[in-house]
Amino acid sequence: MNAPVERVDALCQLLRERGERLTRARRAVIDALVASGDHLTAEQISTCVQEAHPEVHRATIYRTLDTLTELGVTEHSHLGHGPAVYHLADELHQHMVCEACGDVTEVPTSLLRNLGKRLRNDYGFVMRPTHFAIVGQCRECATD
Amino acid sequence: MNAPVERVDALCQLLRERGERLTRARRAVIDALVASGDHLTAEQISTCVQEAHPEVHRATIYRTLDTLTELGVTEHSHLGHGPAVYHLADELHQHMVCEACGDVTEVPTSLLRNLGKRLRNDYGFVMRPTHFAIVGQCRECATD
DNA sequence: ATCTTTGCAAACTTTTTGCACCAAT
DNA sequence: ATTGGTGCAAAAAGTTTGCAAAGAT
Numbered sequence: 001m002n003a004p005v006e007r008v009d010a011l012c013q014l015l016r017e018r019g020e021r022l023t024r025a026r027r028a029v030i031d032a033l034v035a036s037g038d039h040l041t042a043e044q045i046s047t048c049v050q051e052a053h054p055e056v057h058r059a060t061i062y063r064t065l066d067t068l069t070e071l072g073v074t075e076h077s078h079l080g081h082g083p084a085v086y087h088l089a090d091e092l093h094q095h096m097v098c099e100a101c102g103d104v105t106e107v108p109t110s111l112l113r114n115l116g117k118r119l120r121n122d123y124g125f126v127m128r129p130t131h132f133a134i135v136g137q138c139r140e141c142a143t144d
Numbered sequence: 145m146n147a148p149v150e151r152v153d154a155l156c157q158l159l160r161e162r163g164e165r166l167t168r169a170r171r172a173v174i175d176a177l178v179a180s181g182d183h184l185t186a187e188q189i190s191t192c193v194q195e196a197h198p199e200v201h202r203a204t205i206y207r208t209l210d211t212l213t214e215l216g217v218t219e220h221s222h223l224g225h226g227p228a229v230y231h232l233a234d235e236l237h238q239h240m241v242c243e244a245c246g247d248v249t250e251v252p253t254s255l256l257r258n259l260g261k262r263l264r265n266d267y268g269f270v271m272r273p274t275h276f277a278i279v280g281q282c283r284e285c286a287t288d
Numbered sequence: 289a290t291c292t293t294t295g296c297a298a299a300c301t302t303t304t305t306g307c308a309c310c311a312a313t
Numbered sequence: 314a315t316t317g318g319t320g321c322a323a324a325a326a327g328t329t330t331g332c333a334a335a336g337a338t
Binding site (some may be wrong): 165166167168185186187202203206207226227228 | 301302303304305311312313
């Protein structure tokens with residue numbers, strides 16, 4: 001549950017360079033995301049942060065995530081119904097969600113490259129993958 | 145705003161064959177979907193239905209859409225944040241949404257075929273496209 | 289000292305649920 | 314006459330907002 005300090009520091013540094021204030025809440029959110037190295041819901045981040053700083057409010061988590069997203073530090077995706085999941089922006093990956101068992105697999109975005117090219121050629125559309133998951137059924141559920 | 149009667153009748157027929165009751169509310173929802181021939185939010189369907197039947201409640205719209213989905217008559221997709229959109233299940237298409245201007249384009253699912261094959265080969269995953277939109281920027285917004 | 293950010297409470301949006309009544313078969 | 318569907322009101326789930334007070338620079 002401990003985040004690599006230098007990674008967290010680098011991101012805090014980045015905040016300061018952009019003229020953003022570095023608060024307890026913000027450091028804690030960054031900490032949670034770096035520590036998990038994974039996708040977390042706002043609620044999970046909140047729980048995580050409140051272990052160390054019980055006074056930090058859910059609303060602050062959302063506002064912090066907004067700020068971090070504007071700075072290009074975080075992104076969120078939707079895996080299905082329910083809450084969005086947040087992760088560091090450098091962990092670029094597409095999610096594949098089984099609608100039967102809920103299992104989430106990460107797939108390299110390279111798989112989407114051809115689709116991206118076609119959409120650009122045919123429609124002039126610049127795809128930004130990873131915002132929405134790919135929905136379907138995983139191997140186990142599909143063969144039932 | 146008038147739906148092709150035979151199309152609506154066919155779907156009502158289908159309900160009856162499956163042992164479902166045919167109510168004013170259900171016929172009205174089917175009517176709205178067939179008439180629009182497009183994707184509508186639950187709220188839009190509700191508004192539409194209430195023009196003819198003001199007593200029909202939003203909750204009934206949701207329950208009806210659930211039933212119709214179980215019967216394979218309707219599906220819903222997510223185009224972004226905000227409400228899901230519902231459409232007849234036979235109108236199978238992938239949505240492409242511009243996150244800048246909100247413009248929605250429908251693209252044939254054939255474009256996704258290769259991706260589908262690779263996911264199946266590499267992961268055993270059976271993709272069900274169309275549940276989530278593809279997000280990105282349309283030609284105009286991308287070239288700004 | 290200044291001006292952002294926070295905590296709180298309350299609103300908001302979309303969807304779901306419990307329950308008594310109504311209506312389709 | 315049955316049973317399933319409906320209307321209503323209320324809650325749930327996820328997220329956003331207004332405001333006064335606290336805190337970072």
